[in-house]
Amino acid sequence: MKNCTRFIRRLPVRLTVRAVAALLTAAPLAGCGGSHRLAQIPKAQLAPVFAVPSASDPAKLQKSAYAHYRRGDYVRALRDAYGAARDASPDFRLPVLIGLIYDTGFDRPDLAIPEYRQFLHTPPGGKYVRRLQQRIHYLHRLAQERETTLALQPGAPSPLQTAPFAVYPLQQAGPRQPEPGVEIGLLDMVFHGLGGPADTSHTDAIRPHLLRHAFQSAHSDATPDAFSRWVGASATLTGSLIDLGAHRVQIVLRVFDTEGRLSHTGQPITGSLSDLRALYHALLGSASEGLDIPLPSPLPEPDIPSPLPLVLYGQALEDYLSGRLSDAHRRLADAGRLAPDSHLIADAQERTEQELAETSGDHAMADVYRDMMALPDPSEAMERRLQATHTLAVPPPSALTGAESLQPYKPSRPEVTP
């Protein structure tokens, strides 16, 4: 059974009902269900996994799917869940169960996300929607890490082929060690200032950094040109940073094309971190020229207005990418106090808080599903409530029911009181 689970974990595509059927047929060919550990397998799991589920009632199938899931038999769980999904009007919690199996059973966040999203469109709302949204955020991060890992495989397509540009941290030059975090913090502000993220969602904003971090982790001798060849974006913005002392820096921005060739070297920009606004505008101008992207008008103000929160933000970003969520959270909290109006810091803080909450969330998600089973079917509940209200306002005639109406009869009173 574990082999089957691994088999599904490796699948590159989302499973459909047909795909599950095909998978269950193909699983033995892939070495699933070997008999070498039969003695260790619980008796209930010895029934052929490919057999048509014994129950035909969707509710029973869903219950059975959850029971299989609780026992760790994710393949049968998925089979029964998809069996229940064949019903014309499946239970509104079924996508959550399927998402749960993919999420915590098969470690397939990419397949779990669309299932969880289905639930968001149903009206029960409340805390469950918020809880799933938080989980989806977290799964996005996991899915991106998974995509990044797949993209590092030899022969895999470039991960940012459609992006206008990517960023690679400024390289240290000169004898002085610049404050850690400045090199990525400054560039991230420029990245956002030029509209680098495809949209404003957290996940797209962090993706180029995730890719860069994964690339640097995989290649100890990583260089900007090698990164730009691998990442496949139209251009990669990077450069060098010289710490001149007394908060003064000199920066030269460089742009590499998709083939890893240096396509642009900007004029050296000398400025002070204490005057971050001027430095930021100069960097924007140089990056705009190198990337051939028009400058936004009017020039945006720096999202982080002073050097200390910028340094903390850059350090927190590195902590986050390295999985040190507590450190990242602490630094961002400090940065947030120093720059309360910064969107970059606020977004990163929210993202980090959500992921910290989710780090031990696997079992919690099963509890969420179990709690959801106490929820009424929203359609039925609304119908029941509508009928109750309507019956109260317009009671059925008692001639039909043979019983007294809920509304006391008001007799005619044509007489005038003397």
Next chain:
Amino acid sequence: MNARRLIPLIFLLCLPHPVRCATQMEADLGGFMHQITLRRDTTVTRIRQWVSPLQIRLPLAGGALDIQTALMYVAQSGASSEEVWGPLNTRFAGTWKLGRRALISLHASLPTGKRTLDAQSAELLRTLARNDLNFPVRTFGDGLDIGTDLSLVRQSGHLSLSLGAGYTRKGAYDPVAGATNYKPGDEATITVGLDYTWRRLVYRVSAAGAHRLTDRVDGLAVFQNGKQILVQTGVYYEGLSLRLQAEIVDIVRMKNRLLDHSLFLYEFRDSNGNDLRVHLKANWSPIRILALFAEANLKHITANTYPVDSPLYQGRARIWGAGGGMAITLGKARLSFHITRQDGSAVDRTVLFSTHNYRGTLSLAF
């Protein structure tokens, strides 16, 4: 019909068909007999009410149109004898869903019922209309009534919240001989409700407020019924084969307004008693074609606020009872029987009574 013809018919009826479907026509035909035996000192009076209703439900423009009418026969025996019979008003009620969150209904009651009653019949009908005697049907019908109601619902987690508003325009009619062009006051209703559902358990609180405008005779305001507030709370279990219901309803009625010496004033004391009703019901369906049900109910009516020696005094009353029945579904037909027995007292226990109610309905889907 001989047995050879009957067996294939039973076989056809037993074929599985959904009885409830908005896309098909349905008809309910039945009847009930409600008998009450009143004892006041040594005087025994018995009143029997026979009602034979017919309801047809037609799919209409994505909703449903109900047409309901009935015949009623009422006979009194004992100290005095009287009988009256005739058709009841015919009611048309259309109901449509507006999306998933709203329900609208339009209803009209056509004045096909027996009206302009003579003095004896009117007296018997006044007995029927008494709230403390619990007759199911209390009138042959009023004038042409037209109304509408809109209900909205919002769902969030375990909570379902609803809000409704309705208005019924009452038409003029002649309730008794000699009283012509009596126009009851129009009625406006507002309802709110909240359901909390936990698995198969539903806890419900509903409230309805009714405001009636003035009754007029030949355009002159003569009476206005007091505002009425109804609060209903209950717990319901909706299992696959077992359904349980426990419900309490409290109905509070406020002071009426009367025409008194050319002045239209609120009455000095509230002449309306209030209702407290408790209703328990169980419905068990051991097999698909059979449903068994049992119910018990209690109704308590408080005395009004007039002193006991006042002619307007209305004493307290209490009615309690239990009943049961069964329903058999055979294909597109559903046959149900219901028997209820009630005992009670009225006018501060000076009147004791017992009632029997026998009811049978045949429902057909086409």
